[in-house]
Amino acid sequence: MSSSPPPEQTTQTVRRVKARSQRPSGGPLWLGPTLGCLAGICAVVAIGALIAFRPFKGTKAVESPLIVVTVTATPIIPTATARPTAIPAATITPTPTPEGLYIGGNAIVAGTGSALRLRSDPGLQSTTLKTVSDGARLKILEGPRDADDLRWWRLHDPVDGAEGWAVEKYLIPATTP
Numbered sequence: 001m002s003s004s005p006p007p008e009q010t011t012q013t014v015r016r017v018k019a020r021s022q023r024p025s026g027g028p029l030w031l032g033p034t035l036g037c038l039a040g041i042c043a044v045v046a047i048g049a050l051i052a053f054r055p056f057k058g059t060k061a062v063e064s065p066l067i068v069v070t071v072t073a074t075p076i077i078p079t080a081t082a083r084p085t086a087i088p089a090a091t092i093t094p095t096p097t098p099e100g101l102y103i104g105g106n107a108i109v110a111g112t113g114s115a116l117r118l119r120s121d122p123g124l125q126s127t128t129l130k131t132v133s134d135g136a137r138l139k140i141l142e143g144p145r146d147a148d149d150l151r152w153w154r155l156h157d158p159v160d161g162a163e164g165w166a167v168e169k170y171l172i173p174a175t176t177p
Helices: 031-053
Strands: 106-109 115-119 128-133 137-147 150-156 163-167 171-173
Touching: 128 163, 137 163
Parallel strands: none
Antiparallel strands: 106 137, 106 171, 115 128, 115 163, 137 150, 150 163
16 A cells, blocks of 8 residues: 555635725825815805905995984974853753663552552562552652562652552553652
8 A cells, every 4th residue: 555645735824905994195085085175165265255355446435425314393382372252062961761660760559459558578478568549659769679479669658758568560650750
């Protein structure tokens, strides 16, 4: 048996290369364009400033006249006026008289058949103070109040000064005082 030489071991060296982040001149890749933009902007600003602050040939400053306004108060002198010959009379419009029964008005007793009872309070159970016959004229002092399903008015009899409550059903408004 023949012996064969052992296989040769070969070694290969792998070299890793980093990506270049710098320009061949040594600066970062973004530096060139940034400096170029800044230079361009400065140039535009400088040209604009020269144009804006340097007047064009043939122009001159505009002069406007100064206007001063003075306000002077003028005194008011009263003038004599004619006096009115007569003072106009005040017109008084008459107040219409209320219709129906009302406090301060008058009522006439009617429709009782004999007499109207003046009571101490509104209500059929109240004490009768006096009776007044049909045709009697009474002064209305207070009311109306509702009691026992009836409407009541407090009245004054000028004949004797008596006062009391009576049912509206037997009272009619007096049209003359």
